[in-house]
Amino acid sequence: MIEAQGLTKIFKDKKRGEIRAADGVSFKAQPGQIYGLLGANGAGKTTTLRMLATILQPTAGTAKVAGYDVVDDPEKVRASVGFLSTATALYGRLTAKEFVEYFGRLFGMEEAALQKRIDEIFARLEMNEFRDRRCEKLSTGMKQKVSIARTLVHNPPVMIFDEPTIGLDVMTARTIVQFIRECRAQGKTVIFSTHVMSEVEKLCDTIGIIHNGKLLAEGTLPQLRERYGEQDMEEIFVKVVGE
Amino acid sequence: MKLKNIAVVYNKERTDMLRDRRTLFNMLLFPLIMFPLISTGFSRLESRFREKARKEAAQIMVLGAEQAPELAGKLRASGKFEIVPTEPDYKQRISDKKLRAAVEFSPGFEQALRGAGAQAPGVTLYYYETEMRSEMAVHSLEEIVGEYRKDVVQGRVAGHGLPAAALTPVVTKEQNVASAEKVSGVRLGAIIPYFIIIFCLVGALHPAMDLTAGEKERGTLETILASAVSRGELVMAKFLFVLTTSLTTAVISLASYSLTLKFAPSASARGVAKDFTAHFSLQSVLMVFVMVLPLAVLFAAALVAISLIARSYKEAQSYTGPIMMLAIVPAIASILPGIELNAKLALIPILNVSLVSKEILSGSLPWGSIALVFLSTSF
Structure with missing residues (x-):
């Protein structure tokens, strides 16, 4: 469960003055559902998700993630969240297993439970072949699997994906999409951001359209279609943003 | 934490x-x-160069050797130098590091010495500062000229019937007490x-x-x-x-x-x-x-x-x-x-x-x- 209330982030830039990267963003994401944050580059998707993952502190407003407040209880929030973005890189000099182990330990997992969980995940994601290979030597697809394993190791109830498929080839992107569906099937709360319309149509239960830091429209795909009188997601998006 | x-x-x-x-x-x-690397390699390299330079007989020129046959003879006899035939471009040769040093005796050197006149005879040493081998050559030259000077002075003192000790009225001695x-x-x-x-x-x-x-x-x-x-x-x-x-x-x-x-x-x-x-x-x-x-x-x-x-x-x-x-x-x-x-x-x-x-x-x-x-x- 994610509940954002007026999340605002202001960056100060010497040349451009105040930048409202996120401006009063409020929404709810339910367990067992996928919430899609749709927006162009620079719309404020990443900033919003980073505040939810407690990597950034909101300037104003707050959010409750899995029942914990992102401002008051950031460590508990992080323990309940699996965060994946293209910016979350791997430690190149650690092996795939060491990397996942490291994060499991930081989440305070017992050693026996951790090893069992790693065996489970590695088997399911077919990662045993490169289990003891250093992350820097892995292909992009393998790296993405290691990142997924990292977000899953502590079995968090909330998953946050920031443009998880950007720059990936079709097969690797499909693995990710498949994985996001599995998360929903397991009853996790899933939020993900993208600027790819087709992904939104395929995956999301609820869609939020974000532009210039503001959440302009929200609803299920049928609701948005009805409200804006368009079938195509791209047309809906243009209409919302153009307003 | x-x-x-x-x-x-x-x-x-x-x-x-x-x-x-x-x-x-x-x-x-x-x-x-x-x-x-620093302490052994470096010091080894340095001592090797120094040793080589010391062993090598420095090439020098003696200008006006006929003016001072006795001192020129001592230079030759010391075995520290290879005396090469005199050429007029000796300064250039020293700069080019082909020649280590040159000695020049003033005209009428030995005569002036024997006469013990008011005008002391001169020796000019040509060398190249910062060139280690040139400096070493000129150092050896100075030593030999200094020995010669001492001999001359002692000869004169003895000629006047004074003991050799008259030249050094005070003797200083340094003793290091730190181990x-x-x-x-x-x-x-x-x-x-x-x-x-x-x-x-x-x-x-x-x-x-x-x-x-x-x-x-x-x-x-x-x-x-x-x-x-x-x-x-x-x-x-x-x-x-x-x-x-x-x-x-x-x-x-x-x-x-x-x-x-x-x-x-x-x-x-x-x-x-x-x-x-x-x-x-x-x-x-x-x-x-x-x-x-x-x-x-x-x-x-x-x-x-x-x-x-x-x-x-x-x-x-x-x-x-x-x-x-x-x-x-x-x-x-x-x-x-x-x-x-x-x-x-x-x-x-x-x-x-x-x-x-x-x-x-x-x-x-x-x-x-x-x-x-x-x-x-x-x-």
């Missing part, structure tokens, strides 16, 4: 950094090869703290930058910030690891230094090694490390803090460059002769540690200063 989390991060940083070639180079290889061991102890004592401090810094530098700015650059910082570890635990673990490499580097460099001295090819270096083990008990070396500890803490903290501002490893390098200079200057200052620890200097960071270590290694234990330095560096 959970100790367990700090330990998990610390252990991971250790695995990570020990697989990094740059860490291994800075922490192990650099101090291990630097001392043998040779003490002298080398003080010298070593001055240089060792300097090495330890510099290597503390060198050892801390790479991990401090790689674990902060480097992580930002590679994007792993975002990953770790999204994990359950708190910011405080993360910084603490990184700081502790930087401190560890800093001290490890210092220990390795000290060990390398003493081993180098022990197995040094030259006898003088081996003598130093003997003093080293005779003078510096394990206790005093440990004591120096205790003094260096707060300084290493300071280095590690400062480097981690500064590197955290930087967005990339390269940016961090340009920020930490001035820190290196700031640390090296006071450390060098402690080597200066005549600089002694007092209450005021005990408050200057780095210099104070360097000076107090110098005192400890030369055998005295100034407890008051030790306490003052330790406290001032700790805060």
Whole structure:
């Protein structure tokens, strides 16, 4: 469960003055559902998700993630969240297993439970072949699997994906999409951001359209279609943003 | 802050950094090869050149040899020179380093000498300053001319019926009361703290930058910030690891230094090694490390803090460059002769540690200063 209330982030830039990267963003994401944050580059998707993952502190407003407040209880929030973005890189000099182990330990997992969980995940994601290979030597697809394993190791109830498929080839992107569906099937709360319309149509239960830091429209795909009188997601998006 | 989390991060940083070639180079290889290279390779090279230059008969020209047949004969008989036929372009030849030096006797040299007239006869020595072999040749020339001068003077004194002692009415004698061991102890004592401090810094530098700015650059910082570890635990673990490499580097460099001295090819270096083990008990070396500890803490903290501002490893390098200079200057200052620890200097960071270590290694234990330095560096 994610509940954002007026999340605002202001960056100060010497040349451009105040930048409202996120401006009063409020929404709810339910367990067992996928919430899609749709927006162009620079719309404020990443900033919003980073505040939810407690990597950034909101300037104003707050959010409750899995029942914990992102401002008051950031460590508990992080323990309940699996965060994946293209910016979350791997430690190149650690092996795939060491990397996942490291994060499991930081989440305070017992050693026996951790090893069992790693065996489970590695088997399911077919990662045993490169289990003891250093992350820097892995292909992009393998790296993405290691990142997924990292977000899953502590079995968090909330998953946050920031443009998880950007720059990936079709097969690797499909693995990710498949994985996001599995998360929903397991009853996790899933939020993900993208600027790819087709992904939104395929995956999301609820869609939020974000532009210039503001959440302009929200609803299920049928609701948005009805409200804006368009079938195509791209047309809906243009209409919302153009307003 | 959970100790367990700090330990998990610390252990991971250790695995990570020990697989990094740059860490291994800075922490192990650099101090291990630097001392043998500098102290043996360099001194060996130098002595070889010196030996070669000494053995070689320097090529010189004697201008106006007919004016001073006796002295010219002595030059020839000394065997130190190869006298080449006189050419008019001798100055150019010396500049070109084809000729080491030239001697020129003033006209009527020997006659003026015998006449003992008002006008003293002159010898001009031509050489090239900063050219070692030219300077050595001219030095030998001066020696021979000086001997000759002495002979002439003694002959004159005897001619006047005076004893030879009349020439030296007062005899001065210098006697060194410091034992040779003490002298080398003080010298070593001055240089060792300097090495330890510099290597503390060198050892801390790479991990401090790689674990902060480097992580930002590679994007792993975002990953770790999204994990359950708190910011405080993360910084603490990184700081502790930087401190560890800093001290490890210092220990390795000290060990390398003493081993180098022990197995040094030259006898003088081996003598130093003997003093080293005779003078510096394990206790005093440990004591120096205790003094260096707060300084290493300071280095590690400062480097981690500064590197955290930087967005990339390269940016961090340009920020930490001035820190290196700031640390090296006071450390060098402690080597200066005549600089002694007092209450005021005990408050200057780095210099104070360097000076107090110098005192400890030369055998005295100034407890008051030790306490003052330790406290001032700790805060």
